[in-house]
Amino acid sequence: MNNRLVELKNITKSFGNVNALNNVSMEINKPEIVGLIGDNGAGKSTLIKILSGVYAPDSGEIFLHGKQVEGHWSVARAHAAGIETVYQDRALCVQHTIALNIFMGREITGAFGLVKVRKQYEEAERLMREIGFTSRVFTPDSVVATLSGGERQGVAIARALYFEAELLILDEPTNALSLTETQKVYSFMLAAKDKGSSVVFISHNIYHAYDIADRFIILDRGTVVMQVDKSEVESAERLVQHMKDFARAGHAS
Amino acid sequence: MSASAIPTPAKRRRTRGPLAKYLNRNRRAISALAIFAVLLIIFTMANPRIFTNPITYRAIFLSLPISLFVVVPLVFIVASGEIDLSFPATAGITSWVFSAAVQSGWEPVAALIPALLLGVVVGLVVGGLVTYVGLSSLVATLGMNFLMRGIINMGTQGVAIQFPQMRTTALWQAFAGRIEGFPVINGFPVHMLWGLGFVALGWMLFNRHRLGIRVQIVGDNPDSAAEMGITVARVKIGAFVFLGIGAALSGVLSVLVNQNWWPTTGDGLLLPALAAVFVGGTPTWGGIGTVVGSSIGAFIIAFIETGIIGAGLTGYVTQFFNGLVIILSLIGHRFNGRRYR
Numbered sequence: 007m008n009n010r011l012v013e014l015k016n017i018t019k020s021f022g023n024v025n026a027l028n029n030v031s032m033e034i035n036k037p038e039i040v041g042l043i044g045d046n047g048a049g050k051s052t053l054i055k056i057l058s059g060v061y062a063p064d065s066g067e068i069f070l071h072g073k074q075v076e077g078h079w080s081v082a083r084a085h086a087a088g089i090e091t092v093y094q095d096r097a098l099c100v101q102h103t104i105a106l107n108i109f110m111g112r113e114i115t116g117a118f119g120l121v122k123v124r125k126q127y128e129e130a131e132r133l134m135r136e137i138g139f140t141s142r143v144f145t146p147d148s149v150v151a152t153l154s155g156g157e158r159q160g161v162a163i164a165r166a167l168y169f170e171a172e173l174l175i176l177d178e179p180t181n182a183l184s185l186t187e188t189q190k191v192y193s194f195m196l197a198a199k200d201k202g203s204s205v206v207f208i209s210h211n212i213y214h215a216y217d218i219a220d221r222f223i224i225l226d227r228g229t230v231v232m233q234v235d236k237s238e239v240e241s242a243e244r245l246v247q248h249m250k251d252f253a254r255a256g257h258a259s
Numbered sequence: 260m261s262a263s264a265i266p267t268p269a270k271r272r273r274t275r276g277p278l279a280k281y282l283n284r285n286r287r288a289i290s291a292l293a294i295f296a297v298l299l300i301i302f303t304m305a306n307p308r309i310f311t312n313p314i315t316y317r318a319i320f321l322s323l324p325i326s327l328f329v330v331v332p333l334v335f336i337v338a339s340g341e342i343d344l345s346f347p348a349t350a351g352i353t354s355w356v357f358s359a360a361v362q363s364g365w366e367p368v369a370a371l372i373p374a375l376l377l378g379v380v381v382g383l384v385v386g387g388l389v390t391y392v393g394l395s396s397l398v399a400t401l402g403m404n405f406l407m408r409g410i411i412n413m414g415t416q417g418v419a420i421q422f423p424q425m426r427t428t429a430l431w432q433a434f435a436g437r438i439e440g441f442p443v444i445n446g447f448p449v450h451m452l453w454g455l456g457f458v459a460l461g462w463m464l465f466n467r468h469r470l471g472i473r474v475q476i477v478g479d480n481p482d483s484a485a486e487m488g489i490t491v492a493r494v495k496i497g498a499f500v501f502l503g504i505g506a507a508l509s510g511v512l513s514v515l516v517n518q519n520w521w522p523t524t525g526d527g528l529l530l531p532a533l534a535a536v537f538v539g540g541t542p543t544w545g546g547i548g549t550v551v552g553s554s555i556g557a558f559i560i561a562f563i564e565t566g567i568i569g570a571g572l573t574g575y576v577t578q579f580f581n582g583l584v585i586i587l588s589l590i591g592h593r594f595n596g597r598r599y600r
């Protein structure tokens with residue numbers, strides 16, 4: 007298929023005795039919003055960390071635009087390939103400023119590796135204005151520790167948007183957010199899709215995922231148990247029912 | 260109301276002017292300066308004649324740069340979330356290499372090169388033990404300190420190396436000579452300028468260079484750093500290499516200043532240098548630090564030594580006074596904020 011963006015094949019990952027992922031295969035097309043759902047501990051975060059280059063899988067293959075990834079897949083390579091991730095833990099340094107957090111690991115540098123602090127400040131300011139940092143009390147110089155949970159989440163999301171991803175991955179982005187804030191995150195996802203990007207949206211709340219996704223991938227204890235288009239499920243309740251069935255089947259076996 | 264995932268303007272927060280922001284951002288260094296000012300006032304009241312005389316400060320500047328060369332890199336180590344107790348022996352072993360090379364006829368400038376290289380190697384080894392082998396930096400560097408000092412002792416059997424002719428060499432002139440032809444600082448040791456230059460370089464590296472900024476990121480939250488594509492181990496090893504280089508410079512400078520290398524060279528640095536880092540406002544928990552503050556901390560520690568004698572007290576009270584200043588400064592720095600989470 008020519009609109010295939012990413013394909014994961016037979017990904018397996020263990021942490022000691024814990025088998026986090028078992029032969030997981032999935033694909034992400036372009037453009038679409040994929041809802042990756044499953045209970046806590048199903049392996050969702052582990053899966054997207056492998057895709058983002060944080061963890062190396064024990065075995066399995068990653069394909070990008072139909073080409074197999076050779077050698078060590080890393081965060082830097084994922085960034086270069088246009089994969090941006092909002093991690094569940096937000097990946098922030100709370101003792102530091104918003105601007106530093108946005109550019110951490112990808113500092114804007116000039117001669118001798120000196121960081122263009124001014125430029126980073128201006129870019130961060132522009133970004134904050136564009137995506138809705140309307141508050142005047144926050145500047146790019148504000149220390150992240152002084153922000154609320156939702157505001158910190160906003161910084162993590164803003165950072166991912168800044169780098170204009172081809173694939174935007176959001177790991178439970180709406181957990182700390184109010185209803186209006188959640189709506190805003192949805193609008194970001196839809197805007198990204200409108201621009202031709204793909205989005206992976208992780209949630210353990212199926213109602214959240216059902217609202218927004220085009221397709222669902224259900225993970226259960228490290229295994230993909232279902233991949234289904236939204237058109238094939240009548241309602242969020244149906245999806246919940248499916249998950250319960252899988253959980254029951256799993257316990258029975 | 261703002262419909263954003265992001266900051267709501269509903270809460271009223273104090274907006275601050277540029278000066279207030281500047282003061283707030285540099286509050287740790289400014290506190291260190293305040294501690295120094297208090298000491299200065301106390302000592303000057305005790306003996307106005309001594310503490311208004313530049314000669315007093317000349318004496319302080321004779322030894323201060325030796326500690327600055329390790330204090331500045333130590334700020335990087337502590338900010339990266341690690342600690343190092345091996346730098347005294349690193350200073351000892353690198354300056355031993357320097358001294359042995361000079362003794363066997365090398366030009367002192369040339370002898371500096373193997374000393375610096377050894378400093379880099381020690382940094383790589385220590386950094387590798389802490390990151391790739393996963394040892395605690397506290398214990399690993401404690402072990403390295405004994406190990407390297409032991410190598411010195413076995414190799415030299417306790418014999419020192421003297422350099423009666425050191426003052427005639429180009430390296431001495433450039434690195435440890437005297438400033439001439441300037442008012443006020445005339446006759447001051449040249450290495451005061453090198454020390455200040457090193458602090459400036461350290462400040463630049465820490466606050467404006469990718470390396471220093473990543474040191475702070477890694478110390479703040481190594482998981483976040485890794486998730487954003489920073490190789491945590493490489494950054495930490497970089498900090499240890501910087502300390503290895505600083506320790507080599509410190510050791511060589513000590514040899515130049517004293518015109519003598521002892522098997523114990525560097526040993527006396529351990530506690531004063533660590534005290535300087537924390538008295539100067541670099542917190543113990545990692546993620547942030549202040550190069551300028553900790554350099555002022557080094558000055559404070561050196562100043563106490565001279566100040567006690569100058570104020571007419573006996574040297575026996577030095578340690579007590581040092582301890583008092585350390586505790587009081589840490590209490591003072593509490594007001595600069597606790598650890599954020």
Ligand SMILES: Nc1ncnc2c1ncn2[C@@H]1O[C@H](COP(=O)(O)OP(=O)(O)O)[C@@H](O)[C@H]1O
Pocket residue numbers: 021024025026044045046047048049050051052053
């Ligand atoms: N770094 C880790 N070390 C050890 N175990 C881990 C680690 N990360 C995840 N796990 C384990 O792997 C399983 C899947 O976790 P995770 O991917 O976080 O699930 P989810 O995001 O779906 O809630 C869990 O049992 C979890 O305890």
Ligand SMILES: [Mg+2]
Pocket residue numbers: 050051052094177
């Ligand atoms: Mg998770």
